[in-house]
Amino acid sequence: MEKRQYFGGAMISYIAIIFNVVLGILYTPWMVGKIGQSSYALYTIANSVISIFMIDFGLSAAVSRFVAKYRAENEDSKSNKLLGSVTILYILIDILIFIILMVIYLNIATIYKGLSFDELKVLKRLFVIVAIYSLLAFPFTPLGGIITAYEKFIHLKLCDFIYKILTVVFVIIALLHDYGVEAVVLASVFSGICAIILKLFIIYKKTPVRYCFTWVDKKLLKSIFTFSVWMTVSSIAQRCVFNIAPSVLAYTSSSKEVALFAPANTLEGYFYMIAAAVNGMFLAKISKLIADSKEHEIVNLMINVGKYQTILMGFILVGFICVGEDFMRLWMGVEYVGSWPCAILLFIPDILLFSQQIANTTAIAQNKVKKISLAYVAMAFVCIALSLVLGKWIGALGSCVAIMLGHIALFIISNVVYYKELNIDVFLFYKKVYMPFVFPCIGSVFLGYWLCNYVITIDGWSGLFVKGIMISAIYILAIISFMFNSNERSKIIRLLRGV
Template sequence: MINTIKELNSSKQVKYGVIMSYFTVAFNILAGLIYTPWMVRQIGQADYGLYTLAISFISLFALDFGLGSAVSRFMSMYKAKDDIDGAKRFLGITCKLFLLITFIFFLVLIVIYLQIENVFLGLTLLEISKLKVIFCIAGLYSIIAFSFNPLNGILISNERFLFLKSIDLFHKILIVLLMVIALLNGFGLYALVIVNAFVGLLTIAIKLGYIMKFTDTEVDFSCRDKILLKEIFGFSAWTTVISISQRLILNITPTILGAFAGSVQIAIFSIGMTIEGYTWTIAQALNGLFLPKVTRMTISNKDMIEIENLMIKVGRIQLFVIGLIIVGFASMGKEFMVLWMGNNFSDTYYVALLLIVPCIISLTQEIAYTTLVALNEIKYRAMASLTVAVISIILSVILSKNYGAIGSAIAIFIGNVVGVIVIMNFVYYRVLKINIFRFFRECHIKMLIPLLLTYVLGLLMQSQFPVETLWLFMGKAGLLAVIYFLLMWFISFNLYERDLFLGLFKGASNKILNRR
């Protein structure tokens, strides 16, 4: 009975968390369409490139050595077992480890600051001077924020998805609001960094206060459990490899471009990363919410077929959302980039397309990756991520010299196909014993016809009805989205998916009518 109540509460939190996530994504996209190009024009393309360079370079060294993921995984495990003492001991150890890593991170940033002129040889003296100021502000914020890294893991393990996603939305809205005020009053590049730091610290304080007041989370700082420490390191070591690899894939690319291609190519690549980030964020609206549930399923020794069914169910919904983004951008994205960011960013279309195309496979399979985390088998993902990083960095150094941002995007595309798609699907099939052929048959093949038809229609609309303003383009894109939904509804959706959308529509309608 208690487990049934937990599952119902979990389902409600997932449902509301997903809805709030999509509100956040919608705001991000709207802000990106309106605010980002305006902000870039206010501070300049080169300054925006410097900001991206500083943030990505600092992030490259802000490694938590897998402890952030360990908090989510172990706390979910302790919650599933109702082991309160184990949770307290675990948090005591991880909090002390985070403080130690924060001190090391601080020392590393000091050394890097002293070597900035020798690292970024492609920048001018003025750009170096600006970069140093940005680096100091963003670095100080990163050091403070790093210490509170476990907060998200605690909220996830307690399944407080609604609050977590709500605070994410608050974070985005406040940054845009304060940045608009700052830029309208004549502040420029430095205001961008200061506002981001201030809002970030504010959200950390809110999360900390919520956890202290509304959860039963306790920390045993006196804990010195060597067995638990060994278990944590056994998990976090492989997660560290993943973290390093992911940073080497995207965060080091602006550094490579800064060394070989200049700040303009960094800006072009960064906008492409923004499009990829939107795609990833939309996927995470579902993917980040299932670790507690999958952990309970693995602990109760449920058959892998149930996880496979969940993977298909979630994967189809993910493909419906992500598929629209990818086929829509592939068919109409070039016109969009010119209208959105201007002719100087036309190459960003190719950068973004190369970054997001592999997502149509990888981001629909996050339930399988979550299962690897729950079973403590993430070494396979670590090996795959390392493969992606090695391929991407080597090819990026070679290709960026002559092809700039597009060359780096090609390098990352090849790395993702080999590592995240080929290698990981082999792992899911052989290690987890998931019938990956059934997954592709039920998910991608059964939804292929609407995807292809939408792509063809998008190309026709692009060639036959070109537009000159972003608002007209949004109308055209909206029409394509409606056609896509209808194609999916009549060709690919199953009964569960139709009931899901009808239920959301009826729920929204009832709330509106009740308010009246």
């Protein structure tokens, strides 16, 4: 049952990611054509407001950690009291958000002074809609953390996927009937409310958790707040690098270099989504191992999950190295071919960091997030400082080199923390995961690149498809031959025979 939840949750995550990518390519241009560029800009602003004020400041991760801990210790009653305390904290933050939203609304003409009078009228209506939704939805932010703590991954991922589908369906209905941009925003809001109701139903039916507001532990709230602060710091530092990079390039280089960085940044975002698909799914399992004094088993879990993650991300990296130049030419045009090496540089650190996601989750479970968060802050400073130098020298490529080097520094510091603070044998991980991966990865790149560029002469999307199939076959054979042991190879053979 447990394995089914992990496998099912991961598969639904990957399907949702594919859905998002296809949506971005096909659905967005159609929506822009229906509502117009001006209304789409207002829709984007409204969505950005939701994104800003739906940040949970690490509280969802805190709830997931503490509930998983109490569950591992068979103290579910503490979870009920915890949720009551956290909900009160969320409501207090909600009041603060209300004040901020009121200030923004009263000064909306000053903040968005580039908009016309008619656009400001529409934006004010949209702002009221998203503000009300943000205030209503924010206290329910930890629902996902509760479901994660009880390892109901299939239910959680299905709920998130249903939210995406409902949003698209309702938006399409609004667009087909020409209801306007207000209806488009309301469609997103209504889908979000449906998702909240569905999560509450899952918690009520599938977990023993019930909210209890009769008890507030100030010491626990302080612990949660401290944990949340450091989680927020690491989250902001992790993604702000990619958001700041275009501004740094605009300062040090030119708009052309910013344009080259943009597609690479978009592709890294997709790569990040795939790499992070199983994030947090093992928190409950690790908490149970810690509660049962079986910390020595964490490294085995890290090796098994890390091996799977490395193979999956390596597959994308190898394929992109071999056919990425053709892909960029077909997708964005010949002037964007320079984005190809930029994307490769951004992919590399993701493989290193996300292959060790179990170690990062262990740091969360053991409340050792402070040093990891400080490492993320150091990484952000390194990335920005090097970008200022290298961006001026070699433009977008220099910025991507800076980001890669900053993340490699983060990888090294994190591994020191894992080894010294968490007692995780990272050297065993290198031996079992990275070392067997190096030869099939490099071999696949050399053979695949040679065949794609000097043997196969088919052009266009059909040629890209043929090259992709060939590289996939080479990579899979290389991984099975050199990275899998005899037992794993036997299982694959039995599986193929069964099919």
